[in-house]
Amino acid sequence: MLRHKTREWLPEFTKNILRQIFVSSSKSATGRIKNQPPLRGVRVIELAGLAPAPFCGLILADFGASVTRIVKPKEDALIEDCLTRGKRTIEVDLKTQQGIETVSNLCFNADILIDPYRPGVLEKLGLGSSKLLRNNGRLIIARITGYGQTGPLAQSAGHDINYVAMSGLLPTISHNRQQPFPPANLLADFAGGGLSAAFGILLAIFEREKSNKGQVIDVSMTEGLAYLGSFVNLTRHWQSFWDRDRGVLSGNYPVYRTYKAADGKFLAVGALENKFQENLFKGLKLPITSSDVENRPEYVSDLLEKEFVQKTRDEWMEIFKDCDACVSPVLEMDEVGEHHHHIFRANFTFDGEKHTVPRPSPRLLRTPAV
Numbered sequence: 001m002l003r004h005k006t007r008e009w010l011p012e013f014t015k016n017i018l019r020q021i022f023v024s025s026s027k028s029a030t031g032r033i034k035n036q037p038p039l040r041g042v043r044v045i046e047l048a049g050l051a052p053a054p055f056c057g058l059i060l061a062d063f064g065a066s067v068t069r070i071v072k073p074k075e076d077a078l079i080e081d082c083l084t085r086g087k088r089t090i091e092v093d094l095k096t097q098q099g100i101e102t103v104s105n106l107c108f109n110a111d112i113l114i115d116p117y118r119p120g121v122l123e124k125l126g127l128g129s130s131k132l133l134r135n136n137g138r139l140i141i142a143r144i145t146g147y148g149q150t151g152p153l154a155q156s157a158g159h160d161i162n163y164v165a166m167s168g169l170l171p172t173i174s175h176n177r178q179q180p181f182p183p184a185n186l187l188a189d190f191a192g193g194g195l196s197a198a199f200g201i202l203l204a205i206f207e208r209e210k211s212n213k214g215q216v217i218d219v220s221m222t223e224g225l226a227y228l229g230s231f232v233n234l235t236r237h238w239q240s241f242w243d244r245d246r247g248v249l250s251g252n253y254p255v256y257r258t259y260k261a262a263d264g265k266f267l268a269v270g271a272l273e274n275k276f277q278e279n280l281f282k283g284l285k286l287p288i289t290s291s292d293v294e295n296r297p298e299y300v301s302d303l304l305e306k307e308f309v310q311k312t313r314d315e316w317m318e319i320f321k322d323c324d325a326c327v328s329p330v331l332e333m334d335e336v337g338e339h340h341h342h343i344f345r346a347n348f349t350f351d352g353e354k355h356t357v358p359r360p361s362p363r364l365l366r367t368p369a370v
C-alpha cells in the first residue's frame with residue numbers, strides 16, 4: 001500500500017516508533033501467508049478523540065490495518081479507551097514543537113490520518129492537510145466533525161443528540177406525537193461518523209490505486225446520518241408509514257412493535273406481511289385476521305398486549321421457535337452472547353470482565369478480520 005520512505009534526520013524517538021510500525025506492517029505485507037486480513041499493510045495514525053474517531057480506527061484495526069493511536073501525555077483514561085483493540089498507543093505532546101514534528105513525521109510514512117478535532121485545529125498546530133499532503137501525496141486524511149469542515153455550524157459544539165436532531169431523523173425514532181428521544185449515541189457518533197469515515201477511507205484507498213494520490217475526507221456526522229436515512233426521507237409522503245396514529249413504522253403499529261411478557265421482558269414483533277400475521281395470531285391463539293390489523297389496529301394492539309403478558313418471554317419464544325411469525329426476544333446486553341444463534345456463529349466473545357464483545361462484521365470468508 002505504501003512506498004517506504006526514510007528521513008535520516010528524524011529524532012530517535014520518532015525513528016523508534018517508525019521501526020515498530022514498519023516491522024508490524026511490512027512483515028504482513030510481504031509475507032505469503034494465506035487468508036490475511038484485507039487491510040494488512042495499511043498504516044493508520046489515529047489522533048485520540050471521542051467516539052467516532054476511535055471506532056473508525058477500531059474498524060480498520062479489526063480488518064488488519066496497523067493503527068497507531070496518539071494520546072496526550074498523562075491524560076486521564078477516556079471512556080473511548082474501550083475501543084483500542086488491536087491498536088498501538090503512544091504519548092505525544094502536541095503542545096511542543098517536538099510533538100508536532102513527531103506527528104508530521106509519522107504522517108510522512110502513513111496511509112491514513114484520522115482527525116477528530118474541530119475544523120482548523122490541525123492548521124493551528126501546524127499540521128494542516130495541505131502541508132501534510134505536500135509531504136506525503138498519498139496520505140488520506142479523514143476529518144470527522146459534527147457538522148462538516150465548512151458552514152455556519154462548523155465550529156459549533158455538539159454531541160450525538162445534536163447531530164441526530166439536525167439530520168431530521170430524531171422524530172422518527174419514537175412516535176412523532178411523543179417527545180423525541182435519542183437511541184444512546186449510536187446513530188451520529190458510530191453510524192454517521194465512525195462507520196461513514198471508515199467507508200470513505202476505503203473509497204479513497206481504492207481511488208488512490210488509480211491516481212496515486214491521497215485526499216481529504218470531510219466526514220460530517222450529521223450528513224452521514226442523514227444519508228443513512230435516505231429511505232426515511234424518500235418515503236415521508238407515504239402516510240401509511242409515518243403520518244397515521246398507528247403508521248407501520250411509527251412504533252405503534254400492532255404487528256410492528258414490542259410487547260411486554262409476564263416476566264417483565266419484551267418481545268419484538270415484525271409481522272408486516274399477511275402470511276406472518278396469520279402465523280402470529282395462530283401462535284397466540286387469537287381469533288383475528290390481517291384485516292383487523294388495518295381496520296381495528298387499536299383493538300389488535302390491546303389483544304396482543306393482554307395475551308403476551310400471560311407468558312414469559314422465553315415461553316413465547318418456545319412457542320414461536322419453529323414458526324415464521326417474525327417474533328424475536330428483546331435481548332439484554334448481559335445475555336446476548338448466550339443466545340444459541342450467536343453461540344453457533346460465534347458472534348460474540350467475552351473479555352476479561354465477561355463483557356460481550358461483538359465480532360467484526362461483515363465477514364470476509366477468504367480474508368477474514370483479525
